[in-house]
Amino acid sequence: MQVHRNIDQLPPFRKAVITIGTFDGVHQGHRQVIDRLLEEAAEISGETVIVTFHPHPRKVVSSAILGIRLINTLEEKIELLEGLGIDHLVIVPFTEAFANQEAEIYIQQFLVEKFSPHTIIIGYDHRFGRDRRGDYRLLERYAPEYGYQLKEIPKHILDHISISSTNIREAILHNDTETANKLLGYDFFFSGRVVHGDKLGRELGYPTANLRVENEEKILPGNGIYAVYAELDDEEPRRRFKGMMSIGFRPTVDGKKRVVEVNLFDFAEDIYDRSLRVYVKQYLREEVRFANLEELVKQIDQDKAISLEIL
16 A cells, blocks of 8 residues: 655556545444445556545644544554555645635645546545535536546445444443444554553562553543553564553552553563553453552452453
8 A cells, every 4th residue: 555645746546446534443334435445446447545634634623622532543544544455545634724725626626636536435424625615516516527436425334434433432431342342343452652660560570561652642441451462563573462451540559640551471571662552452340449569469460360361
């Protein structure tokens, strides 16, 4: 898959079959649109083109959603789409100027001049241009003039995408890993930089990698204990480790700051300042304040045993 970040330097596409969207999560609902895209392109020996935006359009056009949380970072989205056999991913820098261009200009100078589309696959509720005046009907009106075909994504698929995205975010935030992973079609994952902590885990016999998640827009699971897999992002091929994760305030030791800690089983390497990817497999339990560290260790022993059964 070719990734294009400069829309002024796009290659000439061969019978481009394009669709447009944020594709946050690249989840099972999105897969239905992508399958349609691949089928349409295969029929005409064309190239598949996904057009997406960065930053998320709602960050630019809606002041009410400053705290938006995304299922995927941009790089994660690229990786997931690459695994689906897409030919081209075009990442459009989303700005106020882009959002406020006239809808007719968007069609002529963006869609037609940049992509020369053979086919555009779009939802009936797709909006674009100043005041969101552009829609499916406007694209339909200009189709004969500009020579593209227009295919509609059915309402039930669009509803499924919207509902799934909302449900996935809610499930991640509320410890429902089973629902999140089922709707995603893969285990939810995130990456963090391994930083120094207070070394308490090492004293308890369970050394942990303390993670600093550097992308503030990335959604994280709710507080609790989880069974996880983990990989080092800079390894190729990647080794996969079993482990367990704690997210929260560590009430037994009166923690004041929310931390993400991962204990990797049978692992003793120095990985400070490296990036660790965590795949969240299953929620185990909520955070609990124990009377002393001995009780905490007993519970951690049980958490490890249960995690090994799951993993």
